[in-house]
Amino acid sequence: MSFRRSLLGATLLASMFATPSLAENTFNFAFQGTLQSLDPYSLNETFSLGTLGNVYEGLTARDQNLAIIPGLAESWEVITPTQWRFHLRKGVKFHNGNDFTAADVVFSADRVRSEGSDLKTRIPADAKFVAVDDHTVDVMLSSPNPILHYEWDSWVIIDKEWAEANDSVRVTSASDQSATTISLQSNGTGPFKITSHNGGVNTTFESNTDWWNAANKQYNIDKVEFATVSSDPTRVAALLSGDMDLVYPVPVQDINRVNSNATTTTLIGPELRTIFLGMDQMRDELLYSNVKGKNPFKDVRVRKAFYQAIDIEAIKSKVMRNLSEPAALLISPFMFANADQFSRPAYDPDASKALLAEAGYPDGFEVGMDCPNDRYVNDEAICQAVASMLARVGVKVNLNAQPKAQYFGKVLASNGFDTSFYLLGWTPGSFDSWNILANIVGCRDEAGNGGMFNLGGYCNKEVDALAAKVLEENDPVKRLDLITQAYRITDDEVSHIPLHQQGLAWGVSEDVDVAQRADNVLMFYHVNKKQ
């Protein structure tokens, strides 16, 4: 019935366009957010970069377990601690037929650090790229950098000739008043090409049969149709009705429903992002509080009391429906080898009360809490749970949960870090602890120079000194030890209160076989669909 119907539709369409291609294996997927500009340097955001990673490629790549593997560079070596050599793959062509050479790498390195790029942190500002020959590039550093190439899978290479011919040398920046070609069209080296793009609505990708790795390809799809479906129930319905082969994220409350449907199932895994609570430790008088003249969060006992008052298992089972992994650190154990040396303090409201009394707040106090309500999985519900748990030890939390635009508008540097107590989530883009030590726990001034996302302004010079060493230490064992020392301090001082790693949930049709990466990136070359 439905086959005949679709056949009828197909015939009608075919007669309209006279280009029937029924043998095509099309993979349809929907995501909550939008793909806006196609310029891969415009926005440093996982979904955009991950999706464009199907079209463009970097010198390195990450496999489905996120291990670094060769991409457009076949191999690389560290000649001296400050000189790296990359051997480029030969015979690679851009979608327009141009050859991929060292000149493209040097061009892309300049472009990604130019005015308007949002990915400037991918390469140290003073690193020099030298084309040794057509297929060899040297990178000269001013100081050793063991994680130089950690984020290069999402720093993709752009064709110099094409960019110059199409007015796309400058990066389409956030403040641009006109669109460049590269923000509307694409020309990469990757396994898929973009054939049509309606920003905010849908995008069509087609398999690139001339891909350099086409001989070893592990996917069988010819075409990918991506659509933004932002409403949760509609996205789930699109999967259940068979309109979509894959949708993500699936809200935790719908997982059972998707699993109980005969033709669909969910893929679940821990995400890399850690959700945590932060406290203002910078201001001399706490805002939004009934404590006047001082800031209770400056006292480590208060922070510890808050930590112990939170029943993370209850949050896991009641709020997250078991789709979360309680965390003891600000980084996922996936990215930090010594994570097992750390554990959360036991949930103990009595000990928490005693600590508060010791710190001079036997009856608790009142504090305002900022929380997004559309940014992380069940973010507002987590904050409500935290507020009621803190109420048990006498702390009255006045919750201010807002959409992310208003929330970030209030708590970030641009508004003077206007918060006393907040919930935030963070994934280190480099999958490395230095990112956390610098952005989340590094000291900052009032304008936000330093640890820009250290909203509470926690500061310990020792941690900063360790972080500086971590940045330059080439020996992996010593480096791990330095990182562990830094975490030891932040853990002892309760710089933040880690909560959990939220879960990933993708809804997939039974016909589809796909690898789920822990960074929530969907690579089309990991997709197989039964025809």
Next chain:
Amino acid sequence: MLAFIIRRLVQSVVVMLVVSLIAFVMFRFIGDPVDQMVGLETTVQERELLRQQLGLNDALPLQFWHFVSKAAQGDLGISYQFKRPVADLIGSRLPATLELSFVSALFALLMGIPMGVYTALNRESVLSKLFLTISLIGISLPTFLIGILLIFVFSVYLQWLPSFGRGKVVDLGWWSTGFLTVSGLKALILPSITLGLFQMTLIMRLVRSEMMEVLRTDFIKFARARGLTNRAINFGHALKNTMIPVITITGLQMGAIIAFAIITETVFQWPGMGLLFLQAVQNVDIPIMAAYLLLIALLFVIINLIVDLLYVMVDPRIRIEGAEA
């Protein structure tokens, strides 16, 4: 008549100025656009620079003046998210919204008027009771709930109709239409019912009560006394006289359909202006929001104007007052 139209147009400019002023004041409270435009690792200095370049640091009256003076020349600015001129974006999303609104208005009228007439003429019949019950549902359930219910019945269980989007559209150059393909037409059904159900209910109840009112008047009694057929009385005289309020309401509701298609478009991920606006609100895309609000204000002004002109055509008595004014 011409003077009347010109006066209305002048009034509309004032209305639109006021709307954009209110909008601009509100934009202060919806968050910082720059935070939505850059990734997490962008430094404070770069953010500040962006803010400067976008003119967000200017005083509010100055920002407002920039917007109004550019808008007056037809330049609505560039979308922060898409880096495309707002006018182009709205132009590309307009067909989706207009087609959806048109079909739902048609649905509301073609279902609402006959149902209203029927329930007015056959007050005691079972079918009338059924219609009234349906209309109660239509008026009391929120739009998004109706939409989700329809999706679950017709897309998930029966799998007859698509759950979201416009289906396959045909691009006619400046207009993309879903009317020419099977999937496009199928995609229109659920959203149009969702969007039009409230209007249908409203029209049906309005027609019913107006019709019942008119049927009691003297001229209908005289018509019956003259021995006219029921058909001529009901449709030739009674229905015609109930149309004035129906036209007013339909006209005003047409504006409402377009303006408040936001919810339906969100539920069905319908790529129209409402969805564009909602995405703009979430991403603090001020140029789109400002242009959209302005456009909706313009729409209401135009619709009111058309309704006033239609009155004159339907009811000759108004023409005399219009001439004096």
